[in-house]
Amino acid sequence: xxxxxxxxxxxxxxxxxxxxxxxxxxxxxxxxxxxxxxxxxxxxxxxxxxxxxxxxxxxxxxxxxxxxxxxxxxxxxxxxxxxxxxxxxxxxxxxxxxxxxxxxxxxxxxxxxxxxxxxxxxxxxxxxxxxxxxxxxxxxxxxxxxxxxxxxxxxxxxxxxxxxxxxxxxxxxxxxxxxxxxxxxxxxxxxxxxxxxxxxxxxxxxxxxxxxx
Amino acid sequence: xxxxxxxxxxxxxxxxxxxxxxxxxxxxxxxxxxxxxxxxxxxxxxxxxxxxxxxxxxxxxxxxxxxxxxxxxxxxxxxxxxxxxxxxxxxxxxxxxxxxxxxxxxxxxxxxxxxxxxxxxxxxxxxxxxxxxxxxxxxxxxxxxxxxxxxxxxxxxxxxxxxxxxxxxxxxxxxxxxxxxxxxxxxxxxxxxxxxxxxxxxxxxxxxxxxxxxxxxxxxxxx
Numbered sequence: 001x002x003x004x005x006x007x008x009x010x011x012x013x014x015x016x017x018x019x020x021x022x023x024x025x026x027x028x029x030x031x032x033x034x035x036x037x038x039x040x041x042x043x044x045x046x047x048x049x050x051x052x053x054x055x056x057x058x059x060x061x062x063x064x065x066x067x068x069x070x071x072x073x074x075x076x077x078x079x080x081x082x083x084x085x086x087x088x089x090x091x092x093x094x095x096x097x098x099x100x101x102x103x104x105x106x107x108x109x110x111x112x113x114x115x116x117x118x119x120x121x122x123x124x125x126x127x128x129x130x131x132x133x134x135x136x137x138x139x140x141x142x143x144x145x146x147x148x149x150x151x152x153x154x155x156x157x158x159x160x161x162x163x164x165x166x167x168x169x170x171x172x173x174x175x176x177x178x179x180x181x182x183x184x185x186x187x188x189x190x191x192x193x194x195x196x197x198x199x200x201x202x203x204x205x206x207x208x209x210x211x212x213x
Numbered sequence: 214x215x216x217x218x219x220x221x222x223x224x225x226x227x228x229x230x231x232x233x234x235x236x237x238x239x240x241x242x243x244x245x246x247x248x249x250x251x252x253x254x255x256x257x258x259x260x261x262x263x264x265x266x267x268x269x270x271x272x273x274x275x276x277x278x279x280x281x282x283x284x285x286x287x288x289x290x291x292x293x294x295x296x297x298x299x300x301x302x303x304x305x306x307x308x309x310x311x312x313x314x315x316x317x318x319x320x321x322x323x324x325x326x327x328x329x330x331x332x333x334x335x336x337x338x339x340x341x342x343x344x345x346x347x348x349x350x351x352x353x354x355x356x357x358x359x360x361x362x363x364x365x366x367x368x369x370x371x372x373x374x375x376x377x378x379x380x381x382x383x384x385x386x387x388x389x390x391x392x393x394x395x396x397x398x399x400x401x402x403x404x405x406x407x408x409x410x411x412x413x414x415x416x417x418x419x420x421x422x423x424x425x426x427x428x429x430x431x432x433x434x435x436x
Binding site for chain 2: 168169172196197198199204205208209210211
């Protein structure tokens with residue numbers, strides 16, 4: 001049974017058609033990586049699941065977005081509760097335009113805590129409460145990246161995780177399934193190992209081999 | 214062109230050079246055998262070292278490409294296929310060397326034409342050579358159909374070599390003074406058979422690269 005599912009989802013920012021008829025199913029306790037060039041709809045799609053797009057003016061959403069078979073866009077849903085259940089991590093959260101890691105680390109240092117292990121553990125704890133990750137590990141050194149990826153493996157036992165990444169190797173390392181987005185369309189969705197060894201669509205092949213995008 | 218594309222294109226150029234060298238080694242081994250030409254045989258032995266150098270160089274290049282460029286999809290399949298093609302080419306060159314060694318070290322200075330005829334080595338080597346050249350062309354043109362057609366040529370070689378035990382034992386009965394030569398010829402037939410097998414392996418790798426299909430241990434898919 002799918003844990004997270006979209007059926008024929010279309011999303012418009014005013015006249016701009018940002019997501020085009022996206023249907024995708026994510027099984028429980030799996031990691032799905034969303035890849036594709038910047039501005040192709042990955043983050044918009046990710047934001048569907050805790051209704052972050054609601055905060056943008058002129059947004060129109062059609063189709064079904066289901067979590068545990070429940071339509072999260074139906075009337076009467078408690079959005080605050082939804083956002084507790086479906087956590088999200090950004091690459092550059094407030095208050096500082098830095099990575100999650102740096103933000104938490106900075107916060108701790110302001111409080112006089114500079115122990116590397118405490119900083120790391122706190123970062124890990126804050127990440128642990130989230131299921132949607134938007135380019136969290138970009139601009140991190142290999143050791144921190146490894147820690148985050150290790151964490152994804154650990155969290156998979158309890159969560160269904162969706163990540164947006166521009167790092168193809170990272171998508172390959174951490175995800176079970178991969179979806180390739182291009183200009184608002186889901187071009188190909190399948191097992192990560194299949195996408196990275198024998199993609200079915202030429203556009204996917206060209207993107208992951210670095211020939212366009 | 215991306216860096217990886219440049220690297221892969223250089224890799225293919227280098228593979229083609231190695232392939233051309235191995236083709237010439239097999240051609241020369243056929244000439245040396247049919248004419249019992251010891252000079253030609255010595256030249257094959259000398260050139261074998263160049264094949265080894267190509268093997269080492271291409272292996273290292275593939276390793277570097279994987280480590281530095283993390284190829285995926287068709288790029289990854291090409292890199293993996295090249296590693297295996299190189300291995301098989303080196304083995305084919307080894308068999309050509311084996312034939313040359315026999316000629317170069319033989320105390321005789323000619324071979325009985327009857328032995329050449331009954332053992333059908335000329336035909337066998339022509340077939341092995343055609344398989345090797347077809348494999349190269351099929352990769353050059355990315356033609357998986359042509360690669361698959363190589364398997365039927367291998368069946369032809371297998372058919373002839375399966376009958377070789379009887380042919381050679383009959384020859385020995387008829388020419389008891391040429392036991393050594395006849396046994397050596399039997400050995401050469403086996404080498405040619407192995408050349409065919411290695412070209413078939415190469416064809417499998419080419420299909421894997423082009424179509425992402427694994428034909429190894431899958432007889433039905435080879436048709």
